Amino acid sequence: MSTLKQVAEKAGVSVSVASRSLNGHAKTYRISDATVSRVKEAADKLDFRPSQTARSLRLKKTGLVGVVVPDLSNPFFASISQSIALSAEAEGYSVIVADSREETEHEIRLLQQLEDRQVEALVVCPVGTQSTHLQQINEGGTPVVLADRTFPECDLVQVTSEHRAGAVKATRLLTAKGHRVIGVLQGLPGTLPNDQRLSGHAEALKESGVVLDQSLIRGNNFTEASGFDSAKKLLTDRPDITALFAFSTPNAMGALRAANESGRHVPQDLSIVGFDDSPYADLMNVPLTTVCQDVDKIGQIAADLALRAVGSSKGRKRKTRHDVKTRVIVRNSISSVRDS
Amino acid sequence: MSTLKQVAEKAGVSVSVASRSLNGHAKTYRISDATVSRVKEAADKLDFRPSQTARSLRLKKTGLVGVVVPDLSNPFFASISQSIALSAEAEGYSVIVADSREETEHEIRLLQQLEDRQVEALVVCPVGTQSTHLQQINEGGTPVVLADRTFPECDLVQVTSEHRAGAVKATRLLTAKGHRVIGVLQGLPGTLPNDQRLSGHAEALKESGVVLDQSLIRGNNFTEASGFDSAKKLLTDRPDITALFAFSTPNAMGALRAANESGRHVPQDLSIVGFDDSPYADLMNVPLTTVCQDVDKIGQIAADLALRAVGSSKGRKRKTRHDVKTRVIVRNSISSVRDS
DNA sequence: TTGTGGAGCACAATCGTTTGTGCATCGCCT
DNA sequence: AGGCGATGCACAAACGATTGTGCTCCACAA
DSSP states (O other): OOOHHHHHHHHTSOHHHHHHHHTTOTTTTTOOHHHHHHHHHHHHHTTOOOOHHHHHHHHTOOOEEEEEESOTTSHHHHHHHHHHHHHHHHTTOEEEEEEOTTOHHHHHHHHHHHHHTTOSEEEEOOOSSOOHHHHHHHHTTOOEEEESSOOSSOOSEEEEEOHHHHHHHHHHHHHHTTOOOEEEEOOOTTSHHHHHHHHHHHHHHHHTTOOOOGGGEEOSSSSHHHHHHHHHHHHHHOTTOOEEEESSHHHHHHHHHHHHHTTOOTTTTOEEEEESOOTTGGGBSSOOEEEEEOHHHHHHHHHHHHHHHTTSGGGOOOOOEEEEOEEEEOOTTOOOOOOO | OOOHHHHHHHHTSOHHHHHHHHTTOTTTTTOOHHHHHHHHHHHHHTTOOOOHHHHHHHHTOOOEEEEEESOTTSHHHHHHHHHHHHHHHHTTOEEEEEEOTTOHHHHHHHHHHHHHTTOSEEEEOOOSSOOHHHHHHHHTTOOEEEESSOOSSOOSEEEEEOHHHHHHHHHHHHHHTTOOOEEEEOOOTTSHHHHHHHHHHHHHHHHTTOOOOGGGEEOSSSSHHHHHHHHHHHHHHOTTOOEEEESSHHHHHHHHHHHHHTTOOTTTTOEEEEESOOTTGGGBSSOOEEEEEOHHHHHHHHHHHHHHHTTSGGGOOOOOEEEEOEEEEOOTTOOOOOOO
16 A cells, blocks of 8 residues: 555655645645646555545544444344434445344443444444433434434434334224234333334224223334234233234234234234334235335435434434334235134 | 554654553563553543554455345345344444345455455355355455355355255154145245255155156245246146245245235145244244244354354365254144145 | 673654644745 | 745654653752
């Protein structure tokens, strides 16, 4: 790798002139055209490419954005990361992707590392229900954008789906088919997506004159394990259940397995609606009816907000929330309640 | 963010002493215990964390590794990236993940960017069949490790699956059930995974006394589109086909769709075997029998090789190839040939 | 008393950029 | 001829760390 100094020597000028020539500051600093072309030629010959590390140090601009997701192998987060990466790359940024393994502790460690690397912005799909560490970083001057899993009481810029509206649509789909006893496989309580989906669900139930039965709400995480366990118990505790509303794809997959194990056929014996779409869901054993989030858009907006926030006054952004529309994909996992 | 200088001032010492105190070089440079603790205290109070950018510049060590994959939304690559990220993080490295969008041009741009950022190593799942740009980077001093898609004639360190052996197992599965006319939905010709799978397929056929019919081999990419189109044509061109061997999960999914559209039931009318596993494949409409690659292991080994190569003499590594074992997951997508 | 050696630190160079400022030289006007 | 404004560049200071070397003081021995 050749340095600016070498270029300058080869062109017979000083480093400063070389720098300015290559950066288009020639006019401003009265450098003759002849010199500029000599420098450019030298740079070409030496295949000069400026050290990003050095410029980062000098300019206090690393061109890095950090992305922290709970589980990169989950297609939902992989897609968000991809979308962020593509948006960021388009603006000359690179993204450091970090996997928090669904552990808050690890998330905190990763965030520290990223801060030390002086990423210019962070997009985080947080684990857990605490946001103080995130807010601290934001106050510290590194803009933090929350994606997907957001928090109700939190002054950070957030982008997420219209969970309430999505849940309303999903539940209506079920009530319209006569379902009255609907089990809910929820994700992590306390997170905004979860709580808003619950609220949407309750609202749609009320519309149909059904009172929400708290004992039908189970689960404590967005994982498949939580979905499976909760569904299993729910199906034995409440044999009168005719439908399940799963708050994530892993939850729904867990539910499917549980249904299989308990000998229920979907959708004949049990209807299932999911949240989030996943690749090839239409080719599933039970093509899953689901509330589809627009992951690409979430990623794009998140990246956009993050980069927009770079350089604005110390994370002073007002609390902004972006809610991306959801749409329901109806497949063959729900049916009408059988007259019994 | 506080700097070393501020720490030094607060502790009443020079920057050099501060640096050495914090880095454990106290004994070597005869710094008194009293001073060391004064410095540490000051560092604590100021919440000092060294600028990685500055140390990178000085030490010529960025602690970054670059990962380039063709499509992050593909669970296969997402999992590899995850595995690399986790391994790298464990050793204090951060990974920059870049998505080449299956375009060689873009891959080259990304690699340049990563080189400019002075990543210490690169793990690349390359697009296309050219490797010269990769070799150049490797000669340039940044170790390059190829993962998954490797090249036969190429002096780079490579880690991939035992494609040949995997393909042999898969094809035997079919021939054992009496299949003689087997369509192949291949990926990108010229890539080692593809060509070795072909070779394994041919070998297994020969064992059963079947001569390979080139016209049964279709497809030009690992994408779903390629799988779908090829399967579609194959099924009309050669109605005598009883089985399909797809060289990737997307290929297999394309095949499934094509089968659906042509009214063939899997596995009754058509058997399908895939390559690569994908999440929830067991819950698919047609639970896919597949040759499963150990993505985690691939990622781990790749990360390991990459980090191991850091600092060794200028990419002078001998050509090493690591082949990770595959295993076949038998699900319900193949059946015996019906007597006709 | 002078010399020697070690203990404890500070100075300054360095990594590769960017950028504010100073110093010539030249032409032109008065 | 002397002054003045361009013009074209070089010098040097940053950015924030690490590290080789030099300086000062003190104790102790000769």
